[in-house]
Amino acid sequence: MSVQSETRPTAGTISVIRRTGEVSAFDSTKISVALSKAFLAVEGADATGSSRVRELVPELTTQVELALLRHAGPDRPLHIEQIQDQVELALMRGGHHKVARAYVLYREQHALARVEAEKPAPEPAIGVTHQDGRVEPLDTDRLALVVREACAGLDAVSADTVLTETKRNLYDGITAGELAVAPVMAARTLVETDPQYSFVSARLLLDKLRAEALSFLAGEPRIASHRQMTEGYASYFGDFVARGVDLGQLDPELAKFDLEKIGAALAGSADLEFQFLGLQTLYDRYLLHSDGHRYELPQAFFMRVAMGLALREDHREDRAIEFYRLLSSFDFMCSTPTLFNAGTTRPQLSSCFLTTVEDDLSSIFHGISNNALLSKYAGGLGNDWTPVRGIGAHIRGTNGESQGVVPFLKIANDTAVAVNQGGKRKGAVCAYLETWHIDIEEFLDLRKNTGDDRRRTHDMNTANWVPDEFIRRVRADADWTLFTPNEVPELHDLVGLAFAERYRQYEAAADRGEIRVFRRVKAKDLWRRMLTMLFETGHPWITFKDPCNLRSPQQHIGVVHSSNLCTEITLNTSPDEVAVCNLGSINLGRLVGPEGVDHERLARTVRTAVRMLDNVIDVNFYTIPEARKSNQRHRPIGLGLMGFSDALFALRIPMSSPEAVEFADRSMEEISYHAISASADLAQERGSYPSYEGSLWSQGILPIDSIELLAAARGDDLDLDRAQTLQWDAVRSRVRKVGMRNSNVMAIAPTATIANICGVGQSIEPLYRNLYVKSNMSGDFTVVNAALVRDLKARGLWDELMISDLKYFDGSLGPIARVPADLKTLYATAFEIDSRWLIEAAARRQKWIDQAQSLNLYIAQANGRKLDEMYQHAWIRGLKTTYYLRATSATHVEKSTLRGTDGKLNAVAATVPTVQEPLACSIEDPDCEACQ
Template sequence: MHTETETSSKQPTVNPKTDSQTTVSATAPGKIRVIKRNGTVVPFDASKIEVAVTKAFLAVEGGTAAASSRIRETVKNLTQMVAAVFTRRMASGGTIHIEEIQDQVELALMRTGEHKVARDYVLYREEHARARAAKKSAEPVVADPKYPTINVTLADGSKAPLDMLRLRTIVSEACAGLKDVSDQAILDEAMRNLYDGVSLEDVNTSLVITARTLVEKEPNYTYATARLLCDKLRAEALTFLGVATSATQHDMEHLYAAALPAYIKKGVELELLDPVLLEFDLDTLGKALIAERDLQFTYLGLQTLYDRYFIHSNNVRFELPQVFFMRVAMGLAVEEDNRNERAIEFYRLLSSFDYMSSTPTLFNAGTLRPQLSSCYLTTVPDDLHGIYGAIQDNAMLSKFAGGLGNDWTPVRSLGAYIKGTNGKSQGVVPFLKVANDTAVAVNQGGKRKGAVCAYLETWHMDIEEFLDLRKNTGDDRRRTHDMNTANWVPDLFMKRVFEDKPWTLFSPNDVPDLHDLFGKAFEERYEHYEKLAAEGKMRLFKTVKAADLWRKMLGMLFETGHPWITFKDACNLRSPQQHAGVVHSSNLCTEITLNTKAGEEIAVCNLGSVNLKQHIVDGKLDQAKLRATVRTAVRMLDNVIDINYYSVDTAKQSNARHRPVGLGLMGFQDALYEQRIPYGSDAAVEFADTSMEAISYYAIEASSELAVERGRYSTFEGSLWDQGILPIDSIALLMKNRGEKFIEQDQSQRLDWASLRAKVQKDGMRNSNVMAIAPTATIANITGVSQSIEPTYQNLYVKSNLSGEFTVVNPYLVHDLKDRGLWDSVMVNDLKYYEGSVQQIDRIPDDLKQLYSNAFEVEPRWIVDAASRRQKWIDQAQSLNLYIAGASGKKLDLTYRMAWFRGLKTTYYLRALAATSTEKSTVTTGTLNKVSSGAPAAPVQAAGPAEVPKACSLDDPDCEACQ
């Protein structure tokens, strides 16, 4: 009646963004393989499924002409549905067992209402299973009664029996100490997927894939998966280094000591590492490595390191996790007097996950070209030679993996007079197109796309065309599809928006001093130029309604994601370095606010982030631990300035003069979970305040102590620091210039700022700037915490980046639900159905719904208020994404006005959801999620299993400069 459903040399393909009824192509060459019950492996063949299901239908319904037509169409749809499950699950190929295919056929029959055929199919499977069992019981027992004997293919092509004892040891080690994780479950499923002659590497792959599929049911499997991946890493690296051919985690307690010296010598020999690393006491440093810290990694974190960070030769990664952290630590300690002790100190901090350096530092510390800095800011002058010189600087900085922020405001506008040619300018946009294409051409050393953000002040005549740069319509020669853009907004413009007044646009060559003015001085001069224009004394200008321009800015932000909105006066009036120059833009991720000047100052910043979660001890912030972390972190950041490779001399000179660094934080949401505080609450806003106050206090203190040890930065005299004005004090300067009715920012404080203020005036500062909160998307992945200051995106989703796709489930939620007896397969399905949201799942108690609200369920005012509290302590800015559900013009208007009114310096991406959501058809329930308007859901025919929702790309893996 039936035939066994096997598989295909023609892999079906589906669009992963559509439901399971997407048409499946059976013509593409397949990468999916099927293990038959006899252990042989065959290509996946969807036609075998079609034949088997057709026979099942014919056995039940007969072969009449009327039945035949219906059967043909039904079987076709069922086959596509089953094939789509595997092509989505294994888009890049993989191996499945024959039983998995039959399971999916059974499920598809049930879901489409073919209950009679399904019953017959189930009975058929049971009958044949009994027959196979009876046959097997008559066969002689193999050596290992649990699993059949399997031979594996070794690297040299020879075969040997699979070492089951070692395999059990590896899996047992991977699960040790993890609650609700079963080593037997991993081993049983992995062994089902192995076949005679499988490569040794594929044995490990089977273990890893098996463990990672269990993550959505129990988050602790992510640690087990990472530990299983470690077995592959150890074999690859230790064999290459000649230390061992393989090792268990237990073996690494003594092998790490031998691995570090072998690694440094091999890296220097291959001209991948700086020979200066050989001058360290490698034996002492090797013994300082802590093998058990390999157990801290999540699967996403370790896979990210393996794919993108570990040093390799001919695609062989020979850098192990603890060796990696020590290499970075050594690279940051090379100029220390007691370099071995400092390297161990830096290593312990990094490997503990209490603090993490930014990606450029992790990539390049200890290498022959240590480009460790994250961000570069430049000003483009208004002459042809200078414009192309600035674009050349972009190319050189981008070549060595720097993220760029360009101030384009000085470049004259479209129609402006050009004296040298007696002609008219084409404006700033054509040059932006060149800068855009340069970023594409010089793609960060061949590793990632170039990343640049262009800034333009709101009074520039070309501002309206600037807003359109990211549109997909219009003249493509005046579009920049690869470049980020940002508005540099003066306070006067925002006042005109609030008061519904007109706004005048000028060409910068007619009003050259506006570029360098801010606060009241800007307002007075701007109004002077408006008067001249009104009197007919200026040829080129345009008057618009400020509110209309504001609406277009918000409209483009919603439509294209750009330009971002940043605030010129808050950045300048609160800058410690306003005596030494002007902040003309922020950087690629809007957290850096440093002075630039065409031809003289290219600002540079070095980043690193405190892991706030690691500093919550017994439900509260551990101030002593935080202080120790910050002191070491600031020292590491200061070291970067002297060690760093600068591809442009102007950047080197500027960085040496001012020595700015940017200490930030990540894991804010995790820290709230640890304290049982919902993100959308007064308590969360208060914690944002107190935690940032502590970081600010200890960072300023640490930089002042470094000034005693190493000397003040050269432009300290005359700075706000020198005047005894700390970041918290500088709010008064903003209020005075803006006017108190246009700002509302909390100024409360708890720590002893008076004594610190006196210390700074007496001892000075080592760094002109010390704090900036970067996005941290990638280093947060490495350390396994929520990125930066972000709320949870979703409680269950698939995260996509350059390392692949990873199921991310909120472990705090899962463990809370387990404690209350609510975690089961139905709950998993509900979370998938509601796209990671808990709000409409009736079984979940209200207190958990509040605690586990996702980013779009937290009102924007909470995000802005928490950011405002942090901003009062920060001498630079913060990368602040805004999440708005049910987005409308009114909501955007209120949110961004509030951001300015609360004293924020910058905003970053807008993440908006429309007012209604699309209906779903890939769930096992019979009704749809309600659209956000609250309209009743309509029942639909369920079409397949619920899929884990995919996240939008919160972290852009093409640029990791600030991450």
């Protein structure tokens, strides 16, 4: 509540003498801030939002200013104590006695603190208890060294503050483990004051990790500073590989690399690039360990993944180093299964699996068994359940009636929960059903919390697989007929106009009494119910069958029957082929600066990334033969992107703008251009994928060209920009000449976890909030928009009051009056952006992508009309899939704070919005981790 002074033109040239003797200019805005803090301290967070207080503060400020000006002039400077006296008097005169008393106590406490601060305080004697029972004096010099090393190069942090906070948490007899954590915890409480403390926390955690890893390998306690580790990484790496092989965790083939050459390439300085959330996530879930002891350090982790992907390369050391540099720079990151398992004895590296379940018991339970085997090693699953006959259908073998698909979905749900990806993540699966299935209405209810729990799947994701004919019926307010698939077997494999024609023929057959089980409903009523369930439960998602098939490069050999767990994969499935996709994402936030895209770096990144993803197919450990057959026959990969919001911040482009839509178009065109070219280069080097002949690629039809195939089936029901800027004719010619290494090349996945590792915004998502607490399997993490903080600092607006306002207003700048309009627009949060902008940007990207994208949609104050317009707009724009619908009523969540709950900091601090991350996706979860 100390009132500082700066130049205020309307107050003239009055000076203020500060306690240090320095003289500065009088500024009444500092009085307003002090009064606001005073009310906040007494009345809590509600004071910030109270219109009464917001009216009182300017009035009281004016009273104080007028009183001061009567006693001051150009030759009569004010003392800081005079100003505080007048603040106190104004509060008393106004009848705000509680606030005034708190203000008086505050001044007295700080006066005493200043006196005490002048007295040198002796350091208490602290003994540290080691695991073997030894007690040694605290090494204060090393503690100071570690903290100062962690703060080095960061201009907005204070090593002294971290040290002071750390020492407050120490006690005589503290264990060595507690001591290692103490500075980490001290730094993380400061993250909300400046996001650079996240780097400090990460570096302090690194010190703990170094001691843990080095001690495990040496068999005795070892420690190393960052500088020492940077110099010692090479020698450590050889010991790491040897121990990993001995433990049976690393592939013995890694020991046959030139480890001296490999170790020399490790860049210890890259350890400093981690933020706390990213490194803690690595520590908890990714780094190799034995009996809970981590022995894999971050750069060894990246190199282990790189070596695992380079095993089949001719010059594998050189390729491993190339792959390592891409990963450790955060320019590109492989998906979680690849990071988990590359270089290990069970290298299941693929992210997504798509299956079709046939209509018989053996196929159904074989599909559920496959789910378990695929989930065991961190795969996300998408199951096509449409072929399974519906409720009331005749069963020839027993002469009975089917109970429909729902009981089997319940079993699949429980299997996903039981098989939890090695304890790292719960198994996650999404069930797909076409809109004409007789069980569709029960399918819509699967995630409800009411009704017969035996017909509910509380953990399984669900998605509608919607044919164009249904949307046309909705738009025409026509009828829609539901069938059981055993009576209309052709519908499952038909798409576009062929589906529509055969569907009408089946309707006519039903009218003639030739079909036993069917039901007719109003299409609009069913659509309304689909949207209602989506809003209420977050499921089933809306995905579109015909765009996925009509634009599929592989339509010559099969049908896309569903998407995957996160709706970005669109690959063919059949009873004898389980589709597999291998994912990784470019970090657009690292490849874009204020001047735009670094084109050379982007091209280099894409080329190397495509090679890495193609290598996954050959070194992969396949848990079921159907996956091996499919992956080696078609060789699909899914190159995506993350950090889109970070790129927009760098370019100063708001998400809700035509410029953002145009940037989405041009950036994706460039990624697509280089990705297709890289796959063609690999085809020339290694050969085309076996099912290439007859594909759209072989006909010179690229993703941008396949739009016309959809347009031919849609007619006027497709409104999609076709503009292009690069030299695509040369790419078409080259693809037809040399072929493609991969049947599919691009897909934009959610990237939640790998974006955390890289410290950027996930995928193509808008900014969720500018300040919140993220809660996931690794704990609670304060997340602050660093770009916003930089801008607010530049304008002199980043202070404690701004932090409190951000907390109170759920991370939104909109209601904070003193924030300039341009910053409010640039840093608008997801629910402040009209989702039509997200759909427009996604439609522009979809032009260039041969698969799909995980597109979350956000809506504030939802109603049926808005939802209908949103999803019909997505359909008209030719999107293949959508993902979660997030509405404010479902995501307004509990608040908590690091400050005010630990008994050490301001106990009346405002609270930070907390976002819980469940083990599987839910509507409250802005960062689904199941795919990546």
